[in-house]
Structure formats: C-alpha cells, structure tokens
Amino acid sequence: MTTEKTTEHIGFIGLGLMGHGMAKNIVDKGYPLTVYARSDSDAVADLLQRGATRADSPQALGAQATVVFLCVTGSKDVEALIRGPNGLASSLRPGSVLVDCSTADPTSTVALAAELAPLGITLVDAPLSRTPKEAWEGTLDTMVGADAAIFARIQPILATWAGRIVHIGALGDGHRMKLVNNFISLGYAALYAEALTVAKAVGIAPERFDAVIRNGRMDCGFYQTFMGYTLDGNKDAHKFTLKNAYKDLRYLGSMADAAGISNSLGNAVKNSFGLALANGGEDLFVPMLPELVGQLNGVDLTPKPPQ
Template sequence: MSKKPQENETIGFIGLGMMGHGIAKNIVEKGYPLTVIAHRNRTPVDDLIARGASEAPSLAELAARSSVVFLCVTGSPEVEAAVRRPGGLAAHLQPGSIVVDCSSSDPSSTVQLAAELKAKGIDFADAPLSRTPKEAWEGTLDTMVGAQDAVFARLRPILDTWAGKIVHIGGVGDGHRMKLLNNFISLGYGALYAEALALADRVGISADRVDSVIRGGRMDCGFYQTFMKFTLEGDRDAHKFSLANAFKDLRYLESMANGAGLVNPVGNAVKNAYAVAVAAGGAADYVPMLPAYVDGLNGGDTKN
C-alpha cells in the first residue's frame, strides 16, 4: 500500500458500479480516508470496507464525514438527486467542500448544480472518465476535468490515485462537454463497426477476415480492439459500456449541439443507431453487441 498522503482530505464516494468500485479501491488503498454508501449491491461496499473504508448509513452522514465527495452514477438525474434531495449533499456538506462528478452528465445540469453549490460555499468539478473497468481497477483511467484552477490543484493528488492521464480542460462543465465529444467519436466508431460487420456478413466476408485487414493498420485503435474482442472471442466483458448509456450520452450530445446552434446530422445518425438497439430490448447489452441489432433491422436475429 502506498504511503498515507499528507493532504488533510476525507473522501466520500457515491456510485460503486463497474467504474466506481475500482476508483474507490485506489483512493482507499493509496491512503485517503474513504466513506462509501450502499445502493443495491453490497459486494463492492464489503470489499472496500475490508480494504479500510467506512460505510455511511445515509447521504447526510457521508457528507458530514467528507471534504471531497465523488459521484460515479448513471447521469444527471442521479447526480441532481444526490445533491438536491432532502438529506442530500447540498444540505449537509460544509463550506469549502468539493463535489466531483465523474459521471457522463449533461453539461447544462452541471453548470446549474455548480452555481447552486457555490452559493453555499461548496465547489463543484466535473471529472468524467475514459477507458474501461479494467483501467479503473488498475488506477490508470483517463479523466478530463472541468474546474477552477485552485479546485483542480486541490483535487490533483486525489485524481492521481486512480487516473493515469489527467487533462484539465477548462472551467466547470468543460469536462462534461469534452466527455460528450469523446463519446461521440468512440460511439460513432461503434456504429460504423456494427454496420460494417453486419454488411460484411451479408456479402459473405467473415468477421475474422475483416479483422485481418483492419488490425495493425491505420484504422486500428484500442476501441476497435475491445469492440472486436466480443465479436471474435465472445468475451462479453471486453467492453462493458451499455447500449442504454451510449444512447443517453448521445442524447446529451444532441442537447449540447442544439444549445450551441449546431446542426449535427452525423451525431443524430449515430444516436439513432443506438436508439434502435435500445428500442429492440438491448438496453442492458454492451456496445460491441450492436451488430446484431443492425442485422435485426434487416430481418436477422438480434439475440447475442
């Protein structure tokens, strides 16, 4: 275990899912006092307690114990509820605290929450994530941070416990704006791969033959490799990002484009590729499973 950090920060963590569990594990193992709260699944809570974390029975108690609270939840509705609800963070954090949203959230919501908390003397930062649960566990995630300079400087040692690449994008909301751009690019790849693989199958070219051309060439990348790990090997855990979350992020992107007055036909096309899959019952499936839903649009079997 790393030496205990000198910073006098106490950390609260909300959202111990596939990404949050690994992040929280690195925070507590690298010496920060950590308080967590259970939601539906006790397994990550019990694991973190065994590593030295403590459990709070309520958001109010977690806030009372914490100078910095991380949220790693589904999106803006869940973040807003944790902050605004009676007994939530806004009501119980002390002035001088920081709320850090690691979720993929709507930037307009982020900016509004930051203003509400600032009025109470509480700072807000957005630090959404890139990469997978594997890197979360290893402490090598990417994060793109929106925060005032002083807030970012204070957070940096904590972010260092779980991120290998940390980019300070700009002010509050800019991290979430950049995350939506990042996911537009990556999920755009996913939509292209899905349609290309479905078409290849229809014209008699197997996925492994497609891969033999793409892999190692100019069109190869890390996203492609984890996507294809499911296609070629059937590894359902290779790229654990749900179609429902993909669709949600692309709706946030559409809202951001609308707010900026930008016509974004490619973004809408990508969004609709995931909308079709979710409407067909694929919400809980992962992004690499999208080709089956493209095939289903054309009379094929959507079962994975």
Template sequence: MREESMANETVGFIGVGLMGHGMARNIVEKGYPLTVMGHRNRGPIDDLVKRGAVEAKTPREVAAQSSIVFLCVTGSREVEALVRGSDGLAAGFKPGAIIVDCSTSDPNSTIALASELAASGVGYADAPLGGTPVQAAEGKLSAMIGATDEVFARIRPVVETWAGKIVHIGGVGDGHRMKLLNNFVSLGYAAIYAEALTLAGKVGITPETFDSVIRGGRMDCGFYQTFMGYTIEGNREAHKFTLSNCLKDLTYLESMADTARVLNPVGNAVKNSFALAVNAGGAGPEDYVPHLPVYVGRANGIDMTPGKLRAKP
C-alpha cells in the same frame, strides 16, 4: 503535496459500481480516509469497508464526513437527486467542500448544480473518465477535468490515486463537454463498425475476413480491438459499457449541440443506431457496446451472433 493533501482531505465516494469500486479502492489503499454510501450490491461496499472505509447510509451523511465527494453514477438525473434530495449532499456539506462528478453528465445540468452550490461555498468539478474497470482497479484511468484552478489543485492529488492521465480541460462543464465529444467519436466508430459488418455479411464477407483486413492497418485502434472482441472471439465482456449508457450519452451530446446551435446530423444518426438497439431489446445491464452488430444485423435480416456467419464454400 500528496502528504499534505492526505492530512487535510477526507474523501467520500458514491457509486461503487464497475468503475467506482476500483477508484474507491485506490483512494483508501493509498491513505485517504474514505466514506462510502451503502448500496444494494453489498460486495463492493463490504470489500471497501474491509480495506478501511467507513459506510454511511445517506448522501447527507457522506457529505457531513467529507471535504471532497466523488460521484460515479449513471448521469445527470442521478447526480441531481443525490445533491438536491431531502437527505442529499447539499444538506450535509460544510463550506469549502467539493463535489467531483465522475459520471458522464449533461453539461447544462453540471453548470446549474455548480452555481447552486457555489452560493453555499461548495466547489464543483466535473471529472468524467476514460478507460475500463480493469484500468480503474489498476489506477490507470484518464480524467478530463473541468474546474477552477483552485479546485483542480485541491482534487488533483486524490484523482492521482486512480488516474494515470489527468487533463485540466477548462472551467466547470468543460470536462463533461469533452467527454461527450470523446464518446461521440468512439460510439460513432461503433455505429460504423456495426453497419459495415452487417453489410459485409449481407454480401458474403465474414467478420473474420473483415477483421483480417482492418486489424493491423491504418484503421485499427484500441477501441476497434475491444469492440471486435465479441464479434470475433465471442467475449461478451470485451467492453463493458452498456448500450443504454451509450444512448444516454448521445442524447446529452444532442442537447449540447442544440444549446450551441450546431447542426449535428452525424451525431443524430449515431444516436439512432443505439436507439434501435436499446428499443429492440438491448436495454439490459449486460447489453454492451460490442453487441451493437447483433441489433443492426437483426434490423437487416441477418444474424450477426458470433460464429453464425460462415465463409462461402
């Protein structure tokens, strides 16, 4: 199946950032013809070109050279601009092409774009990601895919180059719906951890003592360990997912809940925790989810910077 797919598919990739670079590298190294779009950060582009990729200047050029185009950008606003722009993907696609949106996007936007493109014979899949940049480079990400059975069958061999776990969630939009639910759970934990650590500090319990109880117990998990990598070890890059992207995803979750007419009080509380952080100075490209306790602590008059809190004498 892989050899047949490689013979028939040409792949485009837009968004070779923290996650996208590793994904695109696996695609080209595992034999697929790859076209990537230029970016102001030349490092990943130059690396991919050295490995055999071809560089294009516009989304339209990428579409004209590709039967499947992967997008790995910030969210729906960026995806819509890439598709609908005057020199966008829609202007360059041939009938039978497919877009695979690996961003975390608003399902309402995803469904609207898929409907527009279907009129031109272009397929659509949403394939948001689970994992880290390290797993992207290793080809061990997870992908939750929303697509028709036909589209899923075509894109799966390419997705297998960078994903170790692939789940066909359902139709178009369902991948993005599941990703928002996944992020709601993980970011909900982050908000709880941040508030619990702050309260612990206020009553004289250090992060190290808090961690000694949670770690290895029933409430321990992989997300907890990467989240605490900053508070306990001072590793600013323990989990490179920005606070701004967290807030964006929780805003999409709110929109999804509104569309479904579902009460979402916990989701809104989690969103407000991240809104507090972003509006208090955590909107930068290197302000990541494990830094949330610093902002929650600051709002409560306590410095949660790693190493600042000491045990009682």
C-alpha cells in the same frame, strides 16, 4: 500507500462498474474513505474490508467528507443526490469539493454549481474514459473542468485512479468534452456494427474483416476492445451499456442544439443505438451492437462461444 499526510477525507457514491475500482484505489493509496450505497453488494463488502467506512445516507457521507466523488448514471441521479432531502447540499461544509465523474448534461452541471457556490461548496466535473479494467488498475483517463487552485488540490486524489489527467478547462468543460469524446467512440461503434453487417451480407466473415482492419490505418484501441465480443464472444470486453450510450448521445444532441450546431451525424448514431434498444438491447453492452444490427438485417453476427 500514499506517503504524504493528507487532511482530506474522501466520500464516494456510485460503486458500479467504474466506481468500485476507483474507490478501491483511493482507499488502498492511503486516503480515508467513506462510501454510500443504497444496498449491500460485493463492492461495498470489498471496500469495507480494505478500510473504508459506510454512511447510511448521502447527507451523512457529506458531513464527514471534504472531497466527494460521484460516479453515477447521469444528471438526474446527480441532481437527486445533491438536492434531495437527505442530499449532499444539506451537509457538505464550506470549502468542500464535489467531483462529478458521471457523463452528465453540462447545462445541469453549471446550474448545480451556481446553487452550491453560495454554500461555499465547489463543484468540479471530471468524467472518465476507458473501461472498468483500467478503473481497477488505476489507469483511467479523466478530463477535468475546474479552476487552477481546485484542480491542484484534487489532482493527487485523481491520480490514485487515473493514469492520464487532462485539465480541459473551466467548470462544465469536462462534461462538454466527454460528450464529444463519446460521440466519436460511439460513432465508431455504430460504423463498425454496420460495416460488419454489410461485410457479412456479401460473404466476408468478421475474422476476415478484422484481418484487414487490425494493425492497419483504420485500427485503434477502441476498435480492438469493441471487437472482443464479435470475434471472441467476450461479453465483458467493454462493460458500457447501450442504454447509457443512448443517454450520452441525447445529451450531445441537446448540447449541439443549444450551440446552434447541426448534429446530423450525431443524430444518426443516436438512432442506431435507439433502434438497438428497441429491439432487445436494454441491458446489453456496446460491443454487442453488431449482433443486434445484424439481426435487424437478417444477418447472423452471433459470436463463436469463448474458447
């Protein structure tokens, strides 16, 4: 529990794979917490028994909170929660802070901030890195776009669920950096998937492939998580869907286009995920990409059943 008295009342919307763990850490560490969810779930029940309260609309949540966190899929969801007829903009009081932890389109982020500013509401972007496991443990990474005073105000709240907090710059820079970050990680995923497929096609099994890469110069934390499915059949190795990955790569392409940058590798990675989605990957997670790429090439990369 936090030992310092706080005047902040936290609102949280988006109790999915990441949001549940984040909200759990906020309430467990002493902050008053109100949540909104469109339907009942195990996450809602868990948070209520930990001491959170529940609002019946974003508007009702906004009327109670001084700092609101959003952890939803993308910009369309964020825009609807803020601008809707029962949205946050209609009830948040002057001086409130709205923290968008989604992976969003920076153009939308900047536009929303301009709409909220005359109401005295500050928008902050604080997208996430790592997995639901770290969300539950309170050790996520976050990259924050905010001015210095607002960053200082929200940092203690961020620290309830983040082990690494980087003040990356001004509004929008968090979402910009997150898209670059995801381009790198999803680029790795596409590269690993194709490399595993080529290796298997020429007679090198994933286990032999891994024996060379793991603990070598090409190893990294993302690789180790990513290989959890191919090697061990762990479907929960990294609960990040191919659908969301494809959305993030579309945002990256849009950002690169606006900056006048050739994004040839980004487009190649996006196409790899798009092809996987078109061939049965709608609800699958990123570490399952090698299996789909293998199938498209007549190569069996189905993992062994978990022991």
